Each structure stands twice: as C-alpha cells, then as structure tokens.
Amino acid sequence: MRVRDCWVMIIAAAFVLSAAAVYAGEKDLPEVKTKVSQVAIFKDGYGFFVRTGESRLEKGWAEFDVVPSAVLGTVWVYTDRSNEAVDLLVRGTKKVERTGKVANMFALLGENIGAEVVLTLPEKMKISGTLVYVSEVTGQVTSRGRSAIRPRNPEPFVVLETEEGSIVIFRFWQIQQIEFQKKPVLDTALDPEERPVLRAKVLTRRDKANLGLAYLESGIRWLPSYLVIVKDDERALISLRATVMNDAEDLEGTRLSMVIGVPHFSAKGELDPIGLRETLADTAEFRQVGRAMMSQAAMPAAAGYADFMREERVLGQPRPPGPSGRPLPPPPGELAGVGMEELYLYHKDDITLLKGERVQISLLSGEVPYKTIYQWDANKGEEVWQCLKLTNTLKAPWTTGLAMTVKEGQPLGQDMLEYTPPAATTTLKVTQAPAIRVSLKETEIARGEPERIGNRTWSLVTIEGELKLENYKKKAVQVEVRKTVSGQVEIPSDIAEITVEPSPDRGLNPLAHLKWEISIGAGETKILTYQCATYVRI
Incomplete structure (x- = not known):
C-alpha cells in the first residue's frame, strides 16, 4: 500500500471518530438511571461502588446520570452481555436548566405579568388591574417564556x-x-448550570442495554467492634458488628460488603481524569501521572498494559460489527460471599444509607473456647494483665478491632483484638491484675578485662537478672513472662522460648527475647533467673 493511501485511511478514520464524538456531545442522549447495587467497603475510607441501570440507546450512545470522583484507573463501564462491549467513554459537559423561588417582590411581579392584582400604595390607596409590564427586564427567559426581573436603577416602574x-x-x-x-x-x-456527564458508546445490535458503572471512591468506611461475653470458665460468646460511615453518596437497597484485608491501590489520592471537575492541566494528578508515565520506570508497565489489551481483543467474546476500538475489560464478577484471594467479605443485603448517615450492622456471633492467662512484659514495668486466650473456631476470620469484655452484665475492660484467621488463637487483654505482684532486679556479677575492638575499648560484663512473681489470688494462675536483654544469654531458668536477633545498630550485642510460660499456685512465689554477657564501652 502506498504512503499516500495510508494517510488517506488515517484521515478518514479520524473523521469517523470526530463525528462520533461530536454526535455524543451535541445530542440529548438517553439517560442511564443508575442505582448503587453493591459496595465493597474498606476500613481505610474507600469503597468500590457498582452502579447498574437499563437505558435506551441512540445509535449505541447513552448518558450516565452520575460522574464519580473516582481513584485513578478504577473507572470501568460494562454491559451484562458477553457479546456486547463499551467501545467509547466520553467525559463531557452539558447545560442544565434550573429553577428556584423568587427572591424579592420585584422578581415576583416580573414572574406574574398578566396576573390580576390589587396594589396598596401610600396613604392606603389601592388600585386593581392587570400587570402589563415591569421595567428593567434583564432578558433571562424563564421556563414559562417570561423574563426574570432584576432592578438595576433607583427608578424601576410598574x-x-x-x-x-x-x-x-x-x-x-x-x-x-x-x-x-x-x-x-x-x-x-x-x-x-454546566454539569459533567459521561457518555458511553455500546457495540450492540440492540436499541437498549443493561449498563454498569464501577469505580473506587473515597468517603465511605467501616469500623469493626467486638463484644466478648464470658459464659463460664471455658466458653465465651464473641459478636462482631460494623459501624458504616457513609459520606460518599446515597445508598438505597444496596448490598454492603465489609472487606477484611489490606487491598493495594497504588493510585490512592489521585483522581481519575474521567471524573475531574477542573481543567486537567491545572491538577496535581495530571502533572504527577504525566511525569510517571514519561519516566523509563513506567515504560515496562505501559508495554504490559498494551499486551493485555491485545489479549483482550484476541481472547474475548466475538463482538458485533462496529467502529474498531479496544473494548474495556469485562464487568467485575459478583462479589464472593466468603473468601476472595487474600480478602474476606461480610455481606449485608438491602441496606439504605443516605450520605451523611451511619449504621451499625451485626456481622457474626458464636461461642468459642478460651483460657484465662496473665501476662507480664518486664520491659514495660511492673504491670500484670489478665487476658483471654481465644481460639477462633468460627468459619470467618476476625479482623483487627476494639473488643469489650463483659461478665455477668458487668464490663471488665476493652482492648484491641488482633486479626485472627480460623483455627488460630489470639490474646485479648482484659484488665490489670494487682493480686499478682512482680519485680525485676539485675546485678553485675562479673567484668572482664578491657579489650580493644576496632578503634574502641570494650569490657565484657556479666549481668544476672531475677524476675520475681507473687500470686496473692486464691487459685493457681498461668503466667506468660517476657523480657528482652542485650547480649549473649546464659543459663536461663525454666525458659520456654529464646529468640535471638542481630543488634539493631550493628553493635556487638545481639538482642535476646526471653519468654516463660509458668504456673504459680495460690499464695506461691516464683523466681525466674537469667544471665547475659554484654559488651560495655569504656
């Protein structure tokens, strides 16, 4: 094919696309009246919204009734049929006629030309008749063909x-x-009023289509909270509820999916150009994304996206004849009822929650086994905590959230319950235990001769530590004791676990994390000892 012929074809194709865009911009298109059918809500203040609606098509075109303020790269429009595709998505504007109430008496007269009135003038003089004219017509035509009146000089007349x-x-x-x-x-x-609009071009032989609009948007989040009711010495009832805060948009009869997990959206905080309300070149997002896309680091990703789009055309369902173009990926699948990759979703159907409203939703409840233990972290002082060691025997994971513990109708305490998958255990702090007294004493028992290491002088010092626990309760207790020491650990007593890691500052002394799990009878005293050799600079 000759170069001239190639240019002719390119120019012709450009005219075709221009005509399509002009058509979309100038016509009053059928409107897709959508509603939010489902939202996947994340705890960090974002939600993945799915809107659906049916519309007539005007030569394949339809216009959405909303333009979302979506996160960059998360806006997708789709149809519910595999043999149809959304070929173009145009972000434009249109002027919308507006009406309001008259603001003053002058405007009231202007809106009622031809009305029969009785006017009261000074000295209670009255005159009746038909309003014929009010001066200072600004030329603004109302929906009834009359002009909105605005006085602009000190001598308007009637x-x-x-x-x-x-x-x-x-x-x-x-x-x-x-x-x-x-x-x-x-x-x-x-x-x-000039409002933004989204216009979609659907490749289909039909004159109507069921369309979906999906996007990630900020303004909605959920907070988990737990109630743990101690039933007896072995069982507890745990209940999870979600507090949903909706500051995004109105939801009516919507499925809410509370997401457990940490999804990764690299473009959070950046708005997609398809939904921007301002000039693109004036936005920080445009400048940031432009720099990233032009950098060498972004080129492999761009090439991968091009490959993806080519695969979509080759492997996708056959499309009906129409203008050539790259269809958007298919609609997102129905949200799973339980696990979905590394995420888990709690579903609640038919929820109505208007913008600005909050709602509390019960998600799960069930009895689980537990053990009462006591914890002493000797690195943080002499506080001993009563804790519940809970085992998750339910089918769903427990997300991180505040948990209040109650026994016989009385609150015992509140603390953070950490993420716990099914079959795993977690420890929940309940309250301090003053009936278990503890103390820590460390004594230097040996010091070596000074020695030169590098360009500094050090001495190896041996420290003996003593952890004392006294149980003043009338029953035996299980206690977990933790202590971190700097140096080489020697001769720990009754040790259950030692974890050693390199010094965080690359020094001579490693860090040793010691953990004991012991039982102390009623009225008994237990002493735990350890020794460590640590280098001290002199």
Whole structure:
C-alpha cells in the first residue's frame, strides 16, 4: 500500500471518530438511571461502588446520570452481555436548566405579568388591574417564556391596566402590598448550570442495554467492634458488628460488603481524569501521572498494559460489527460471599444509607473456647494483665478491632483484638491484675578485662537478672513472662522460648527475647533467673 493511501485511511478514520464524538456531545442522549447495587467497603475510607441501570440507546450512545470522583484507573463501564462491549467513554459537559423561588417582590411581579392584582400604595390607596409590564427586564427567559426581573436603577416602574382600560404607571417603591386574585407564580428561572456527564458508546445490535458503572471512591468506611461475653470458665460468646460511615453518596437497597484485608491501590489520592471537575492541566494528578508515565520506570508497565489489551481483543467474546476500538475489560464478577484471594467479605443485603448517615450492622456471633492467662512484659514495668486466650473456631476470620469484655452484665475492660484467621488463637487483654505482684532486679556479677575492638575499648560484663512473681489470688494462675536483654544469654531458668536477633545498630550485642510460660499456685512465689554477657564501652 502506498504512503499516500495510508494517510488517506488515517484521515478518514479520524473523521469517523470526530463525528462520533461530536454526535455524543451535541445530542440529548438517553439517560442511564443508575442505582448503587453493591459496595465493597474498606476500613481505610474507600469503597468500590457498582452502579447498574437499563437505558435506551441512540445509535449505541447513552448518558450516565452520575460522574464519580473516582481513584485513578478504577473507572470501568460494562454491559451484562458477553457479546456486547463499551467501545467509547466520553467525559463531557452539558447545560442544565434550573429553577428556584423568587427572591424579592420585584422578581415576583416580573414572574406574574398578566396576573390580576390589587396594589396598596401610600396613604392606603389601592388600585386593581392587570400587570402589563415591569421595567428593567434583564432578558433571562424563564421556563414559562417570561423574563426574570432584576432592578438595576433607583427608578424601576410598574405598568398596570385597570378594569376601565386605563394604563397606570407608578414607581416600584410606591408599592406597599400586593394582593393576587389567583395563586401567583413563585418559581423563577436561574442561570443554567454546566454539569459533567459521561457518555458511553455500546457495540450492540440492540436499541437498549443493561449498563454498569464501577469505580473506587473515597468517603465511605467501616469500623469493626467486638463484644466478648464470658459464659463460664471455658466458653465465651464473641459478636462482631460494623459501624458504616457513609459520606460518599446515597445508598438505597444496596448490598454492603465489609472487606477484611489490606487491598493495594497504588493510585490512592489521585483522581481519575474521567471524573475531574477542573481543567486537567491545572491538577496535581495530571502533572504527577504525566511525569510517571514519561519516566523509563513506567515504560515496562505501559508495554504490559498494551499486551493485555491485545489479549483482550484476541481472547474475548466475538463482538458485533462496529467502529474498531479496544473494548474495556469485562464487568467485575459478583462479589464472593466468603473468601476472595487474600480478602474476606461480610455481606449485608438491602441496606439504605443516605450520605451523611451511619449504621451499625451485626456481622457474626458464636461461642468459642478460651483460657484465662496473665501476662507480664518486664520491659514495660511492673504491670500484670489478665487476658483471654481465644481460639477462633468460627468459619470467618476476625479482623483487627476494639473488643469489650463483659461478665455477668458487668464490663471488665476493652482492648484491641488482633486479626485472627480460623483455627488460630489470639490474646485479648482484659484488665490489670494487682493480686499478682512482680519485680525485676539485675546485678553485675562479673567484668572482664578491657579489650580493644576496632578503634574502641570494650569490657565484657556479666549481668544476672531475677524476675520475681507473687500470686496473692486464691487459685493457681498461668503466667506468660517476657523480657528482652542485650547480649549473649546464659543459663536461663525454666525458659520456654529464646529468640535471638542481630543488634539493631550493628553493635556487638545481639538482642535476646526471653519468654516463660509458668504456673504459680495460690499464695506461691516464683523466681525466674537469667544471665547475659554484654559488651560495655569504656
């Protein structure tokens, strides 16, 4: 094919696409009246919204009734049929006529030309007739073909035709009262508002389509909270509820899916250009994304996206004839009822929650086994905590959230319950246990000769530590004790576990994390000892 012929074809294709875009911009297209059918809500303040609706098509075109403020790269429009595709998505604007109530008496008269009125003038003089004219017409045409009146000089006037056919002209400021013989018109035309719109071009032979609009948007989040009711010495009832805070958009009869997990969205905080309300070149997102896309680091990702789009055309369902183009990926699948990759979703159907409202939703409840233990972290002082060691025997994971513990109707305490998958155990702090007294004493028992290491002088010091626990309760208790020491650990007593890691500052002394799990009888005292050799700079 000759170069000239190639250019002719390219120019022709450009005209075809231009015509399509112009058509979309100039026509009043059928509107897709959508509703939010489902939202996947994340705890970090974002939600994945799915809107659906049916619409007629005008030569394949339809117009959505919303333009979302979505996160960059998360806006997808789709149809519910595999042999159809959304070929183009145009973000444009249109002028929308608006009406409001009249703001003053002058505007009221202007909206009621032709009305029968009785005007009260100074000295209680009354005159009746038909409103013929009000001065200072600005030329704004209302929905009824009349002009919205705005006085602009100190001498506006009113023209009235009396029942006798006389024409009376008087200054507007002379009017003290207006009496209408029939209900007056109170609405007036406002300046048209320019609103953003989304126009979609569907490749289909049908004259209607079921369309979906999916996007990630900020403004909605959920907070988990637990109630743990101690039933007896072995069982507890745990209940999870979600507090949903909706500051995004109105939801009516919507399925809410509370997501457990940490999804990764690298473009959080950046708005998609398809939904921007301002000039693209003036936005920080445009400048940031532009720099990233032009950098060498972004080129492999761009190449991968091109490969993906080619695979979509080759492997996708056959499309009906139409303008060539790359269809958007298929609609997102129905949200899973339980696990979905590394995420888990709690579903609640038919929820109505308007923007600005909050709701609490019960998600799960069930009895689980537990053990009462006590914890002492000797690194943090002499506080001993009563804890519940809970085992998750339910089918769903427990997400991280505040948990309040109650026994016999009385609150015992509140603390953070950590993420716990099914079959795993977790420890929940309940309250401090003053009946178990503890103390820590460390003594230097040996010191080596100074030695030169590198360009500094060090001495190896041996420390003996003593952890003392006294149980003043009337029953035996299980206690977990933790202590972190710096140096080489020697001769720990009754040790259950030692974990060693390198020094965080690359020094001579490693860190050793010691953990004991011991039983102390009623009224008994237990002493735990350890020794560690640590280098001290001199």
